[in-house]
Amino acid sequence: MAATKRPAHPAKPTRTRPAAAPPVPSGPPPALRISGLTKSYGELVALAPLDLTVPHGEALALIGHNGSGKTTFLRMVSGLLDMSGGLVLIDGHQAGSLLARQTVSYLSDTPAFYEDLSVWEHLEYVARLHGREDWEQLGADLLGMLGLYERADDLPVTFSRGLKQKAAVALAFVRPFELLLVDEPFVGLDAAGKEALIELLDEAHDRGATLIVATHELAFVDRVERCLALRDGELVYDGRADGIDVLSLVS
Numbered sequence: 001m002a003a004t005k006r007p008a009h010p011a012k013p014t015r016t017r018p019a020a021a022p023p024v025p026s027g028p029p030p031a032l033r034i035s036g037l038t039k040s041y042g043e044l045v046a047l048a049p050l051d052l053t054v055p056h057g058e059a060l061a062l063i064g065h066n067g068s069g070k071t072t073f074l075r076m077v078s079g080l081l082d083m084s085g086g087l088v089l090i091d092g093h094q095a096g097s098l099l100a101r102q103t104v105s106y107l108s109d110t111p112a113f114y115e116d117l118s119v120w121e122h123l124e125y126v127a128r129l130h131g132r133e134d135w136e137q138l139g140a141d142l143l144g145m146l147g148l149y150e151r152a153d154d155l156p157v158t159f160s161r162g163l164k165q166k167a168a169v170a171l172a173f174v175r176p177f178e179l180l181l182v183d184e185p186f187v188g189l190d191a192a193g194k195e196a197l198i199e200l201l202d203e204a205h206d207r208g209a210t211l212i213v214a215t216h217e218l219a220f221v222d223r224v225e226r227c228l229a230l231r232d233g234e235l236v237y238d239g240r241a242d243g244i245d246v247l248s249l250v251s
Contacts, residue, residue, distance in 0.1 A: 029092030031056045031210040037086035048234045061221045062214040064230035070214040078106040105177035109184040111168035113156040120152040130175040142170040145196045161188040182213040
């Protein structure tokens with residue numbers, strides 16, 4: 001892949017706030033509609049039947065202990081994991097379809113990279129793959145925010161856990177999306193990385209993107225409107241995020 005010259009190190013950007021399936025109700029589709037979603041491995045039920053509707057522009061925190069079903073849920077919604085039953089529609093399109101994938105960005109808890117591509121080459125590949133041609137300044141801004149600008153020519157496969165996570169964050173945000181699915185994004189990040197990620201999430205939300213963030217970072221729950229709690233594969237709470245005892249929901 002021919003290298004693309006990256007812009008000069010940017011100043012920190014300024015945030016702006018711009019003004020056989022169950023029948024689907026008529027009217028404009030929500031960002032996410034789930035009916036009877038389930039996942040089983042033989043007799044093991046990883047996710048019990050789940051129904052959920054998420055309107056456009058909503059920010060949700062998804063909480064639960066390890067093994068509660070958070071990653072299974074996110075991977076099925078993203079189209080990376082086959083469901084055992086149910087229906088998942090993203091803006092009216094079946095999860096995993098081309099039209100659904102065009103609107104979804106998924107930030108995994110286990111970042112994976114090509115062995116022979118630099119951080120900058122990864123950014124170019126992901127941006128162009130998803131139709132974003134004017135990606136260079138955005139890529140430079142992301143690397144500047146995350147403290148990776150000077151590592152742009154390095155191979156992310158050689159990075160520490162924290163630097164890999166920062167590179168994965170940049171890749172998730174360099175492409176266009178309307179629904180952002182995030183799985184334990186704060187793990188391995190230093191304080192500056194967490195601050196940069198929270199700012200990126202806030203900016204995406206301000207632009208009207210729908211966010212579902214699975215996290216153990218309980219302080220993040222206070223930043224969103226709605227909280228989902230999973231326990232042993234079952235949805236045990238779906239409601240307001242403020243004024244709740246988060247730990248009691250998953251214990």
